[in-house]
Amino acid sequence: MSPWRSTRWERGNLPTGDEPAGGPDEPVTIPAGPERRHEALVSVRLGPSAPGSHLVEYLRHEPCAVAAWWIAADVDAVVRLSADSITVLHRAVADLRRRAGVEVVVAHHILRALDLDTARGSAPAWAEPAA
Structure with a gap:
């Protein structure tokens, strides 16, 4: 196993316990797991001693990495991580x-998305343009 990857047990991808219906040559279909609810922007x-290519290669193999952006600011990059449990998310940040x-x-742990699709009539008074 690559030193850059944790095992599926460490990441929370435990087997479902369902045995395949066919014999050993039948493909195994794993049902879709729970929706990932815990996310963070790091x-x-x-x-x-860490070149940018090292970070990119690590993130390509990180199961919790959803997206990443190079940033022209005080930091070099922002990484979006997502996991099934908060423990796995903390582990991904530590990794x-x-x-x-x-x-x-x-x-920054993401709590919920902002609803930016408000109807024109329901906008607060301070958001209405002065006519």
Whole structure:
């Protein structure tokens, strides 16, 4: 196993206990797991010995990594992580520090999305344009 990946047991991808209906040559179909509900946006800064390609390669193999962006700011990148449990999410953030060789500047846990699709009539008074 690659040193950059945790096992499926560590990431919470436990077997369902369902045995395949056919014999050993039949393909195994695993039912869709629970929806990932725990997410975080993590700002990272590359360490002196960690090139950007190292971070990208690590994130390609990280099961919790959903998306990442290079940032032109005080930090080098922002990574979006998603997991089935908060424990697995904390582990993924810690793995960024240990295995990817980056400094985690700050991790923001996502609570819920903002509803930006409000109807024109339901906008608050301060949001209405002055006519």
